Amino acid sequence: MRERESCTACPCPKECAKMSWEFLTIYWRDMLRFVRFRIALVVSLIQPALWMALYGAAMSSNLSRLSSGLDLPAGAASVSYLTFMGAGVIALTTLFTSLFGGITLLFDKNWGLMRELLASPMPRNHIILGIGLSGVTKSFIQVMVIMGFGLLIGVRFFPGYTPIQTAGAILGVLLFVGVFSLGFLFLSSAISMSMDTPEGLQAVITILTLPLFFASNALYPIDAFPPLVKLLSQFNPLTHLVNGVRYFTVGQDFYAIGIHYVYSGSDIMISFLALTGFAAAMFLVAWRVFQKAVVT
Amino acid sequence: MSQRIIEVKDLEYSYNGFKAVDGVSFFVREGEIFSFLGPNGAGKSTVINILTTLLPVQKGSVSIAGHDLAKEPQAVRRSIGIVFQDETLDRDLTVKETLELHGRIYSMPGGERRERIEEIIALVELEDKRNVRTRFLSGGMKRRLEIGRGLMTRPQVLFLDEPTIGLDTQTRRRLWEYIQRVNDSGTTIFLTTHYMDEADQVSNWIDILDHGKIIASGEPSALKNALGSDMIYLDTSDNAASQSLLEALKSVRSIKSTPQGLAVTINADGTRCLPLIMNRLQEKGISISSVNLKKPTLDDVFVHYTGRDIRDAGAGKLHRLPLPKGVR
Ligand SMILES: Nc1ncnc2c1ncn2[C@@H]1O[C@H](COP(=O)(O)OP(=O)(O)OP(=O)(O)O)[C@@H](O)[C@H]1O
Ligand SMILES: [Mg+2]
Numbered sequence: 335m336r337e338r339e340s341c342t343a344c345p346c347p348k349e350c351a352k353m354s355w356e357f358l359t360i361y362w363r364d365m366l367r368f369v370r371f372r373i374a375l376v377v378s379l380i381q382p383a384l385w386m387a388l389y390g391a392a393m394s395s396n397l398s399r400l401s402s403g404l405d406l407p408a409g410a411a412s413v414s415y416l417t418f419m420g421a422g423v424i425a426l427t428t429l430f431t432s433l434f435g436g437i438t439l440l441f442d443k444n445w446g447l448m449r450e451l452l453a454s455p456m457p458r459n460h461i462i463l464g465i466g467l468s469g470v471t472k473s474f475i476q477v478m479v480i481m482g483f484g485l486l487i488g489v490r491f492f493p494g495y496t497p498i499q500t501a502g503a504i505l506g507v508l509l510f511v512g513v514f515s516l517g518f519l520f521l522s523s524a525i526s527m528s529m530d531t532p533e534g535l536q537a538v539i540t541i542l543t544l545p546l547f548f549a550s551n552a553l554y555p556i557d558a559f560p561p562l563v564k565l566l567s568q569f570n571p572l573t574h575l576v577n578g579v580r581y582f583t584v585g586q587d588f589y590a591i592g593i594h595y596v597y598s599g600s601d602i603m604i605s606f607l608a609l610t611g612f613a614a615a616m617f618l619v620a621w622r623v624f625q626k627a628v629v630t
Numbered sequence: 631m632s633q634r635i636i637e638v639k640d641l642e643y644s645y646n647g648f649k650a651v652d653g654v655s656f657f658v659r660e661g662e663i664f665s666f667l668g669p670n671g672a673g674k675s676t677v678i679n680i681l682t683t684l685l686p687v688q689k690g691s692v693s694i695a696g697h698d699l700a701k702e703p704q705a706v707r708r709s710i711g712i713v714f715q716d717e718t719l720d721r722d723l724t725v726k727e728t729l730e731l732h733g734r735i736y737s738m739p740g741g742e743r744r745e746r747i748e749e750i751i752a753l754v755e756l757e758d759k760r761n762v763r764t765r766f767l768s769g770g771m772k773r774r775l776e777i778g779r780g781l782m783t784r785p786q787v788l789f790l791d792e793p794t795i796g797l798d799t800q801t802r803r804r805l806w807e808y809i810q811r812v813n814d815s816g817t818t819i820f821l822t823t824h825y826m827d828e829a830d831q832v833s834n835w836i837d838i839l840d841h842g843k844i845i846a847s848g849e850p851s852a853l854k855n856a857l858g859s860d861m862i863y864l865d866t867s868d869n870a871a872s873q874s875l876l877e878a879l880k881s882v883r884s885i886k887s888t889p890q891g892l893a894v895t896i897n898a899d900g901t902r903c904l905p906l907i908m909n910r911l912q913e914k915g916i917s918i919s920s921v922n923l924k925k926p927t928l929d930d931v932f933v934h935y936t937g938r939d940i941r942d943a944g945a946g947k948l949h950r951l952p953l954p955k956g957v958r
Contacts, residue, residue, distance in 0.1 A: 630676075630685060
């Protein structure tokens, strides 16, 4: 229906057949701003590194002491807490960055360019896609920095991998991060478009983050959780992202904090599908919000 | 007679129960400059926002360039250009990037886009600000940039919501020259402004809106003529006596009493009536402290129909109009 509609507007039929790339313009503009806001850029890179250095160092000495007495079966791969939580920091950083990724839309709506974008012939889902793409780019940059910095301070990612395996594993991590990030960017865009003030957005995001954060396996194992929370954590996208990242960075069979982790290929596949489903659902939500958006 | 490029029928719009547009019907002919005048809060921007697809059509029908607004918003968006009343710029993009972004989201091919960007930058005389972020432009420069941007895609209809607010006289004049040129090349212009002299000079047709309703419409000259002929403003030692005295004169159509004196509408040529009136008053021993003869302007038309002074939203102060408040 919409296709036909836009075709009647084309001056020539050839133009209709052409794929439209306007979302790249939105992407270009958002990245331009990202690079221009040096402070935001620098903070977004330093923050996860700091977290890893401070929290990781503090916790890992505690936990190493606690779990040092545990007997591991012969031949088991044991993973330090720092390495264990490295994957969690990647996941949490991606979560926060993505949840705030749509905020630029709120600023545009109140003080900027949104009227111009909404009144233009560019299909509105290009705004969602463009913001999604730039958000994913920012997450990728952060993840690469975390991995690099992690290696410096003693995180043992990719144990015994060949260079080719390492490259494959990095791609795997980025794939998971990308899909997860898209889901939350779409969600963030939808919320930003429906909110009137940054304060409101901040409140909603805080309320969303807490349960996501605590009912996940990002920084500690969930085995000891009450059954209900454990069940809920299976529906938490963050858990699925952490699974994927750990699978690719640490391996499919390892011990951490005295707990045995085994990820099978199908576990990881399910996690990936769950994230894809989440992203698709969030896109639909954002799309709906944008179709109805009114800005004057 | 040329075609109707915009046709609006029984348009209504409410903001949460507050009726801002209340049954408006009008049309704009292809190639003309159409002005929408009205006091602050009359509903002009609301109508423009509906016509430019930013607000939904709640009630009534709108067709623009042959497309039904409710059914084919996408087609309408392709045929129009807009200069919004409020600043709509990304403060962290440069002048050139702003235009670049506009060209891209309107799917202009690269070569044409680059050419047009240069042309627009030259037109609005921002050559030396080309790579400056809009954050660092003066208010007038920002406005010029926005107008340039609206013209960039050479739309069939260009909506200008108070385009010249905050501009200096030279810039305003030059912009009107350009807008006129754009109009000559076939673009229909839909304008709102609080500068009556501008509206008078450029418009082919004027609609006056108040409280969400159209209360007058016509060519500028017709509107001025319909108001009556010339006006004489008098202040005398005894305004009440003067009024009853002058009302008896055949050439006097009506008299309104105002705090500043009397506003006399004349049927005939004011220059000939004025000596007669002055003689008549002096005969009765009424002394005249001030007198002024005026041909009707669009300002008078405006005040006549909307019954109050218009606030200059740009400067935020009251226009000094010859007619005081509450005339109607
Ligand atoms: N977003 C909104 N929500 C609620 N009411 C609104 C909104 N926008 C405008 N209004 C109201 O609708 C009426 C018409 O406003 P509009 O902006 O269309 O006036 P206008 O003719 O453009 O005035 P101006 O000359 O000051 O620009 C006003 O009473 C205004 O208060
Ligand atoms: Mg307005």
